[in-house]
Amino acid sequence: MKIKKIKPSIPLILFFILIAIFIFFSIIADNFLTFRNISSLLKNMTVMGIMAVGLTPLMIAGRIDLSFGANLSLTTVFMALLYGGSLGIGFKEVEEAVSSEYFDTAGGSTSLWLVVIIGILIATAIGAFNGLVIEKIRVNPLIFTLAMLSVLQSVAFVYSNKMSIFVGTDEVYNIGELEFFNIPVSIFILFILLLIYWFFLKFTKFGRTIYAVGSGAEVSQLFGINVKGTRIILYTLVGFFTGIAAIIVFFNTGIGSSYHGELLLFPTLSGIVLGGLGFQGGKGSIISSILGVLILAFLVNGLKTLGIQSDQIQIIQGAVFIGAVSFYAIRERK
């Protein structure tokens, strides 16, 4: 008679860890439990959260995308250029424009709404491109998205001359600082997206095919599931969510920069990995990913309020990443 070993559910464990960290830092660090700190923390983490939500189903389906950070950077740069009124075709023009105080003025030549729409389109298109090349030409997904990271980053550098483009007009900041009941709008956006996607993944047929594709691609194909098509859609959705994240970054900071994404890439990945999202596929949930991102955000923020410097925090982040991946890898083996 086999005795079934009860595995404690990961989201539950993560939730407890989150609470534990929260309590820990509230006691230890003076400035942690202030309204300002927590709201700034949540505001920063919404961007990572949104990208994590977009990335999770893709990874459940057994694929990865490392280029979403650069995608975000590129999108913000283009949005800033469009809004600021100069999308130079020649690179010399952009160099001159950006080096002068060109963008420091109010208003732009492209309406803000149009900028937002184009931003989402660009990001989504990049996601779709990734999906098409990976699935149709069948390049190695990891290395290809790594290469795309470099390419997208380079394009962003070209168009911004490696500088930040400041377009922080009143129009932009007004939207960026919108709040409902004192909570920034971006958190609501994250919440809504989270709910929609979670529901979608758990209760619809398409959601279940995502798990199927991740667990066994050949078998799914035999059962009539369009594996490649599914993955292409998921890649496109990663692009879409990255676009939304880019918009939020744009409105929050008023800056289009090729460095936005670089800073967000690793923490987002770490959060997802903390949530137990295996790179093999078939396992994982949006809740776990978000909890992972939250845990990491609280951890980093807590350490900062304790006075630990960013460099040391990065080491800890790397260690957490490795620790989490190792933990889940060992768990998988058993």
Add this chain to the structure above:
Amino acid sequence: MENFKNKFKSALNNIFLGKSEAPLLLLVYIIILVIFFSLNNDYLRLNNIKNILGNLSIPAILSVGLTPVILSGNIDISIGSTYALSGIVVGLLYRVADIPVPVAILAGLLIGLIVGAINGLLVIKIGVNSIIATLGMMSMIRGVIYVIGRRVMKIYYQPFLNLARIYIFEHIQIILIYFLVFFFIMYFILKLTKFGKHLYAIGADEKIASFFGINIRRNKFITFLISGGAAAIGGVLSVSVIGDVTVSFGSGTLLFEVITACILGGISVAGGRGSLIGVFVAIFILGSIRSGLVLADVPINLRELIFGMILILALVMDSFRVRKRGLSEEL
């Protein structure tokens, strides 16, 4: 002896009967040389050639060190940061801790091996996917570099500077010699030793390789040691060339150049396929392109973009090659 002669003959056959990528790459190379020469006549001047050779030598060492890893089916993206860490360690030990230079150099090399060992542990013992493991290591090492390396460390010790800066026969930089020596050693290992053949077998089909009794875990572990060690060698030599070390040592583009050289040179991402000769030619191609672009006044951002696209092109070419051989039926 007979065996060796036969192998040599068959190697020549392979190259000239088109079974390897090297001849095609050579052709491309010649075309590129012609194009750049027409754009700027300084291109083929001795000075520029020396320049090209000098610049490609150290990344070339890293590419050769990375090749066994890719051949056996893994990848190591932490080599850039290992390279930097070794340099920083040498600088720190010598400038700050006043440790004699030879010992500092040894420590730097040791660091490379240690990082390689950790990578190997993570990938083989714990079972983490190699890109994820080395990504994590890269991030952690970068953090370590920022924490310990926050000072400029200039090195004035002439013998150390001479390590990488002297010229043989007046025109050949010694780092080029180091690279060539390393290349030939690696080529010998990969083509003519059991270890090398085992790596190809593991990369091609792990199950069958283990069925034949090949110790997969140990072999893969050794590949990570090699890539870590090569990165460390590169880092130490780089410090000697540049003369000082700062936190920004070894920035992002190095990693992509090294990977591009491997993949362009025919080392298949799927593993088990590719020859160091292709990598050799690819290294020269990339170095020449870089120099040509600089001499043609192409702005740096655009240069980086072009190199990114070359990598993508190489990846696409690789996947076509893999498909043609029917190696990848996977979905």
